[in-house]
Amino acid sequence: MMTKFHQSQLSLSDALVEEDPEQSSLRAHAVRIDVSQNEREAPEHRHRKGQLVMASRGGVTCRVPTGIWMVPPQCGVWVPGGMPHSNVATANARLFFLFVEPDAADLPDRCCTLSLSPLVRELIIEMATQSEVASAYGETMTTLLLSGLSRMPVEDLHLPLTAEARLNRIASALVKDPSDRSTMAQWAQRVAMSENTLARLVQQETGLTFGRWRQQLQLIIAIRSLAAGATVQQVSGDLGYESVSAFITMFKKALGTSPARYLRKFERWT
Known part of the structure; x- marks a missing residue:
């Protein structure tokens, strides 16, 4: 049996539609999106799964009913499952979206910015860029990633709304x-x-x-x-x-x- 991971180079909105996270039965599912030269926005939407937004290049902000959240370098914004949100990315940004099944990890029940360790970041990148890998490898990667993610400290950088x-x-x-x-x-x-x-x-x-x-x-x-x-x-x-x-x-x-x-x-x- 093989486990499939996805990579996308579509525009922000199109890529999120193309890579529908609800189609995956994996505990964690990662997508890479390279934004075009113009600033891009994904209008308000929601997922059953929780979502971590991470940028390796450029900037991105997330807006939820309770605030506007910044995704600084080396950090990620965690959006719990079911919460309406929108994303705006700067031109030429490289984004990674990690979708996590409910109760798959001990993650916050509120939106917050997490400071990510090098290991967690590299695991997300690896998960997003691999096309097909053996299921045992994928499960080990997922377990390590979710365990590490649940231990990441919170950075207080948002605008309360x-x-x-x-x-x-x-x-x-x-x-x-x-x-x-x-x-x-x-x-x-x-x-x-x-x-x-x-x-x-x-x-x-x-x-x-x-x-x-x-x-x-x-x-x-x-x-x-x-x-x-x-x-x-x-x-x-x-x-x-x-x-x-x-x-x-x-x-x-x-x-x-x-x-x-x-x-x-x-x-x-x-």
Whole structure:
């Protein structure tokens, strides 16, 4: 008996349709997708199986009802089975999707970013690039992968979202134009509430102050862009900072290190 693994070089949406994870009876099933020169999006969808999204090149973000999640280099975003989500990848990204049967491994029941060890990453790549391998080899690979994956630490890098329509309106506007430097008072006026009410609402719904909530979105966009090859100068300008030093200062205060050093700790791999 042979176990089959899949590799795809289609566009993001087409590849996810082509490589329907529900067709596989394996405990874990991996797919590689090479995105074309243009940024690609897979609209909101869901799977019965859990899904790990990993990028070996470029950047990708995942959006679920509770937040926007960044996939930094050397990490993966875990999306539990049944959860609606969408994926947006930068141009020329190389993505790996690992689909896991429910209860096949002790994995979180919430969306989160996992810091992946070199062994786990290589096992996912191997699983995605092999066409046909002996079932004993495949089972051993799967067991080792799922055991390792369940032990990976969580990286806290996401933007909390809620069902509150006014906050979602602000979040969508900031995602569309992250350079918008409007004050909280100006945002409050746009969504027809007082500044104090908006401040309380953001704290109540996300657990963050308005400034920290907006900063978290900027960090997600910044890391995604830097991982895709943008320069610190480009990212600083895209986020509306008056100077590169102001952007680097914000980055250091939030993550404890400079943009260059942050990415360096996730050494690139192909």
